[in-house]
Structures are given as structure tokens and as C-alpha cells.
Amino acid sequence: MSNDYPIPAGFLERETEIKKSRFIARVYPVSSRDEVREYVARAHRDFPDARHVCWGYQIGRPGSAAEAAMNDDGEPSGTAGKPILNVIQHKDMGDVLVIVIRYFGGIKLGAGGLVRAYAGAAESVLSEVEREVQQSLSQVQVSLDFADEQPLRHWCEQNQGVVEHIGYGSGVQATVLLPETSTDEFIAFCEARKLDYRLEN
Known part of the structure; x- marks a missing residue:
């Protein structure tokens, strides 16, 4: 089963007005x-x-979110x-926060009116x-020589990998995040350069 799921591509704001009350959804x-x-x-x-x-928000896969919460803020x-x-x-949609x-505006909407207004405001911004797609990521720990750091960074730039952390000691320790679909190519890259690697997940 694919672990990919849709997430918002970025920030969006929309405003609606209901009985003189302004609802600004983000x-x-x-x-x-x-x-x-x-x-x-x-x-x-x-x-x-x-x-x-x-x-309201949910983090993780839609339908089995790892975390979800909401707040009425006085309503x-x-x-x-x-x-x-x-x-x-x-x-x-996963990994999504909606703020309204x-x-x-001086006119009470009643409980049912409020439910419809907040749902409508959320709908207005989520539909637009x-x-x-949020791809599932693999995390790889890599030990390398200083000379290999630049080639590693270059490979990541070309293949949607992210060098999440890098530490320097007698050599270089890197933590790399990359799409699961690129894991085999990354392992091949490490083996070709004789780098020590450990797949975390």
C-alpha cells in the first residue's frame, strides 16, 4: 500500500461574510x-x-491521523x-491546519448558524x-569522508533528498531524508563510493 497522501501545497486565505460577521479562513x-x-x-x-x-488540524494520513485537535476559542x-x-x-487531506x-457583526447566528458558517469558511479555503502529495520518506545515516560530502549534497539536490543533519568528527556523519522511491538509487550511490550507511525506516 502506498503511504503517499495529499497535503496543502501552501498557505491560502479566503474571507466570507455572513450576517455582517466576517469569517477569515486560513x-x-x-x-x-x-x-x-x-x-x-x-x-x-x-x-x-x-x-x-x-x-482544527490533523497531522498524518487522512483517515488514520497520528494527531488531530480543535479549538472553539470562546464560541x-x-x-x-x-x-x-x-x-x-x-x-x-493530511498535515493540514485551518484557522477561522x-x-x-452584531447579529447572533445561533448554534446551527455558527456550525454552518465555520464549516463554510473551512470549505471555502480547502476547496481552493x-x-x-506528501511522499513517505526514508531516513538514512551515512558515515563518509570530508571529500564525499559535496558529492553527497549534490546527489541529494538532484534526487529530492534532504541533508537533515551533518556532524563533523574524525569524519562526517550525515542524516539524509529522501523519498522511499529513491532509496535504492541512494544505496547504490553509497555503495559505489564505499560509504557506510544505515537505513532507519
Whole structure:
């Protein structure tokens, strides 16, 4: 079974107005709870006078997310974060955060109206954001000589690999992340240059 799944290709913002209330929806690709916190904090900084900053996210594969959470930020329980998360879960998209910022327009929407408004705001941004495929990555530990570092970096640039960490001692220790589809080519590269490698996953 392929581990690939769609994620948002980048940031997008859309605004809707319902009964004079403004709903500003933002979508971000996220891979950690720290990123979620940072983007939520940014929304509070960008809209300091907004009444509510509500959100929902899921990290990992759609349908079996490793982590998911939501926040109503002062709206009646279940009327903001839950509908946002429901829309995310129906979009078959992983590693995604949706934040909906609300400016109250003076007309109460009621619980049902709020659910529809927040779901609609999430829908507006998720239906328009470009998607890309999150490929499963392999992690490889490589021990090499200093002379091999540049060829290693060059190979990674050409093959969607990422040198995530590099350490220097008597030689060079590198941690490389690369798409699972490139693992065999990378092993062949290591063996051709007589590099010690260890596949982590």
C-alpha cells in the first residue's frame, strides 16, 4: 500500500461574510503541534481585535491521523472547531491546519448558524487550496569522508533528498531524508563510493 497522501501545497486565505460577521479562513500545511501553535499565534497577532480565532488540524494520513485537535476559542462548544475539523476530515487531506478568524457583526447566528458558517469558511479555503502529495520518506545515516560530502549534497539536490543533519568528527556523519522511491538509487550511490550507511525506516 502506498503511504503517499495529499497535503496543502501552501498557505491560502479566503474571507466570507455572513450576517455582517466576517469569517477569515486560513489553511497551512503543518507537520507538528509546534507549527500549529506558531500559526495560531500569528493569527492572533495579525487580527488582534478579532472576537474569535478558532481552528482544527490533523497531522498524518487522512483517515488514520497520528494527531488531530480543535479549538472553539470562546464560541459555544462544538460550533467552531468541530465543524472545521469535520470539513478537513472529509477533504481526504493530511498535515493540514485551518484557522477561522471571526469578527462579530452584531447579529447572533445561533448554534446551527455558527456550525454552518465555520464549516463554510473551512470549505471555502480547502476547496481552493492547491494540493501536493506528501511522499513517505526514508531516513538514512551515512558515515563518509570530508571529500564525499559535496558529492553527497549534490546527489541529494538532484534526487529530492534532504541533508537533515551533518556532524563533523574524525569524519562526517550525515542524516539524509529522501523519498522511499529513491532509496535504492541512494544505496547504490553509497555503495559505489564505499560509504557506510544505515537505513532507519
